[in-house]
Amino acid sequence: MNEVVELALRMGDNCLILGHRVSEWCGHGPVIEEDIAMANVALDLIGQAQMWLALAGELEGQGRDADALAYRRDAFDFRNLLLVERPIDDFGVTLMRQFLFDAWHKLMLEHLVRSSDARVAEIAAKAVKEVTYHLERSGDLVERLGDGTAESRARMQAALDALWPYVGEMFASDAIDHTLAAHAVAPAPETLRHEWDTLTGSALRAATLDIPDSDFAHLGGRAGRHTEHLGYILADMQFLQRAYPDAQW
Amino acid sequence: MSKEWPLWEVFIRGQHGLNHRHVGSLHAPDAEIALLNARDVYTRRNEGVSIWVVKSSDITASAPSDKGPLFDPSNAKVYRHPTFFEVPEEVGHM
């Protein structure tokens, strides 16, 4: 089923691009302990990307492995959400994005653990443990920084406002999603929204933050239509593989 | 001037059945974050099954000068050590 390839690419590209973004903090975090913790998140995500992309390559059957998919596709073949390619900005934006994504990621993986496709279920079972911890951390920090100083609250609110237009895409289902849902491979993303609202709502309220009153959503990432940022991520990430295509690393 | 995060001592139980062991310290604003940080800093290589954190300033330590009076007396209690008791070889391992 080609839709499973698409699912694996979507999951894998989210992990790859977010892992890349988070890894940009390495050596530049606000405190050493946080620097180390963020590197763990990046490591988990890149490890998950490896598993999803390996599965996509295998099912696709064109002899591409995870590295070939990560390093030799152009932007329009990437299937990640626009949210994860947003720049890291300040640490507040980084953390808020992590939180919004982690909550979705955890719900998605909890469903995928019960996927009718055993290979999908196996990857999800491994990833969900890591992501549960990511959410525990990012949720805790968002809550605390919202309810910290006036400045930390203002920064977290600004981050939430800036990222909110990228939330809707996580729950926009297309024909591929409906086929996957019909075969019990994966839930249609729209069905996760209610639970996500409940999960994030309680943390955001505890953080004393105002949830933006808008359901406008930028769309396109999952169909390969990205923001300008992705091209630069790929230029950076793929430089060596592109410049020296015959080399082994 | 900003206030520095307090220092915490981290104790980790490496395997089921073992004691928690002091592995190092870290900074955190409170105990809950100290626990999260300890997980990220001190169990990067699967080192633990359980973590304790204690604020460094809450630890009461014996003064170095007490070392003699506190610990020397037990050195004299040789009967607490199995080698004090001689068992004939033919009895076997005990």
Place this chain on the structure above:
Amino acid sequence: MYAQMVQAEGMKAPEEMDERERAFQARIDAGEKIEPKEWMPEGYRKTLIRQISQHAHSEIVGQLPEGNWITRAPTLERKQILLAKVQDEAGHGLYLYCAAETLGVSRDELNAQLLSGKAKYSSIFNYPTLNWADIGAVGWLVDGAAIMNQVALQRTSYGPYARAMVRICKEESFHQRQGYTIMMKMAFGTPAQKRMAQDALNRFWYPSLMMFGPSDKDSVHSAQSMAWKIKINTNDELRQKFVDQTVPQAKYLGLTIPDADLAWNEEKGGYDFSEPDWSEFYAVLKGNGPCNAERMAARQKAWDDGAWYRDGLMANAEKRAERRFAAMPIAAE
């Protein structure tokens, strides 16, 4: 070696020592560990703070040249390995700051000394990483040089420092090997890769030799530090050992060490080699290395940009503590 030219304080001959100082020296000579809060000469304490913090600063600044290639690592596995390694360096910086803190100085104070330029860090991290083979060269040469010193420092006289070193050495064991395996891939790869590998060795060879600090004849502080067992080997001993270990490794890779005078000396059982340009070393220490300004700017930015985060979490922790206190029945009465 991450602590170069640590200025030792309070050098005294045995006959100048008072009774306490003599007893302290006797404990060190007997191989005992000195623990926090035990009496120690002020010079020992100050020298240790200087050395441990210099070492810690080096780990933290040392994240930057390697971190420079994390987003460009050529495979997913290489990216993970490099990320894990740079993360380890942050961890090692943290362990060392904690060891220094047991001597009665705070991490924030030490950080302020780094940012103001009062405290130094290893000269090696002021050199740039310009191609992917540099990541191999840093692991192979820089970690290789550092580990020689660190293995010995596991036996240093100050307990918390020695214990931090034990943990660091355990974790570092994969760092040098991962560097060398990158060098193998590069040196045995395409002509372009081999060119990168040779270029990396050319640029990192002499700066690596400088890591051990100036020649023993110019190293005025060594004697006291060695008596206190906070320095275990002399600079020249370690440098010789490093060269002897590295030359065959370079040969295996088919790379040329950029020293025309490098030659085996049967009599001493080691290689003769050219000294690095010490005027360059002193210039780098003074702040005039190729990357000093960038490295410090990056650390300053991380510190400044992180202030709201650190303060926000502290403020929240205080609020939570107050709420907990207010919720306690006895406080409500």
